[in-house]
Amino acid sequence: MGPKLSMMIKSSSTHELLIQFQDANKKVSDPYKIVVDSTYRKYDVPMCAVTGVDTSKITAIIFAVSLKGIASYTIDIDDIDTGSTPASTPPSTPPSIPGISQARKLAIDLTGRPFFMTGGTYGSSAGTKSDIHYRYLVGGWRKWNAPDGEYANMVMRDADSMGAVPQFTYYKLAYEFEIKNNFFIMDEAKIHEYLQDMRLLFQKMGAFGKPVILHLEPDFFGYLQQYSVSIGKPARAIPARLRFTDIPECMAMPEMVDSLMDCIITMGRKLAPKARIGFHASHWGDWYDMNDPNAPAQQKAYSVADFLRSVNADKTDFIVLETSDRDAGYLEAVRGAKGAYWTDKDRENHLRWVGYIAERLQKPVLWWQMPMGVPSDSPGTKDHYRDNRVKYFYEMVPRLVALGGVGMLFGAGADEQTTTATDGGQLKRFNDAYQSSRVELK
DSSP states (O other): OOEEEEEEEEESSOEEEEEEEEETTSOBOOOEEEEEOSSOEEEEEEGGGOOSSOGGGEEEEEEEEOOTTOOOOOEEEEEEEEEEOOOSSOOSSOOOOTTOHHHHHHHHHHHSSOBOEEEESOGGGGSSOOSEEEEEEOTTGGGSSTTTTHHHHHHHHHHHHTTOEEEEEEOOHHHHHHHHSOOOTTOHHHHHHHHHHHHHHHHHHHHHOSOEEEEEOTTHHHHHHHHHHHHTOOGGGSBOOOOOTTOGGGTTSOSBHHHHHHHHHHHHHHHOTTEEEEEEOOGGGGOOOTTOTTSOHHHHHHHHHHHHHHTTGGGSSEEEEOSOSSOHHHHHHHHOOSSOSOOHHHHHHHHHHHHHHHHHHOOOEEEEEEOOOBOOSSOEETTEEBOOHHHHHHHTHHHHHHTTEEEEEEOOSSTTSOOTTTSTTHHHHHHHHHHTSOOBOO
């Protein structure tokens, strides 16, 4: 262990970056060389490797690049910090994030109680208590029922009748990208409609007068991070149309994608003060093989977290995570996937990544849309595919809390998956047992 200089760096193309230090005696150190590329990542300079200066009296840091014939380039350097050099091998267990008081406060704000929350899409038909009841909102939702936006009222009333907090998972930007390879953020008509719909939702939430959760745009932030890397520009340099006279919250903001998310948060705080807003973190935004013991797990998790911060995640209330939107048995039987059924090692690798996300963002984390399959030795069949996440997660709630977890939600992400109607009562048994002896958030 020892002092270090840490920073997040990304370049428009691959360069050799030279870092030197100047001390109070005007001496300049020998260059410390690192190779930077278009992936936004964390770099450490161990001070024990700095020679030629008094490292206790550093007065300046010098960055230099060898152009090698390149006429133009950009290098982003952010989050410069000092600390201790990490161990040479990554820890085998996820970092502990004790005392994330935001989780306790969030649970109290939402339910009036300081306990780790459970819920999902299953509703009252499962015969067990839900703390949170969620539904998707996709494009065109405001016209599903009359008058405009009535569907949102129906979901909030339904959740309220069960004694649950309603949650909306807003899924529009990623969907547009998936089907048309276009985020539509520069399409004036579409982004205007998107913001109008979002504003209407917040107005409905405000009129409801009780706590509501808004989970923003699963997959979108992962796609956006990859797009940002591919074009060599940070989010603050990606244009987005924002200025419309009927969306006053956006009128004074720069027309960039980070301001789009800022506008949504600002809108929510103004129109629905009891709403709580969270962004979605996708592991594949900066993917790595979780089963590779030599993979840079911390670096990759920090990359995802720092990208979310670049689009104003610091202004949100929590972060949403997922494990899989399909039963493991479905992935095995239908898609031929190998290793989809979790082992203890898979569980630990996932928790390790989550720990780094929570550590970096210092936000409560909410697990969402987890599969409801039942453990089995065979993949299973339609509506009865195997999985073991229900068992794993209910058995390790105290560990989830130690990582900053505030709750976990179960729901099928597609047709043909196991549900509470076909799981033989598994989720009800686990959830009833948990509800009788809840884990308190610290």
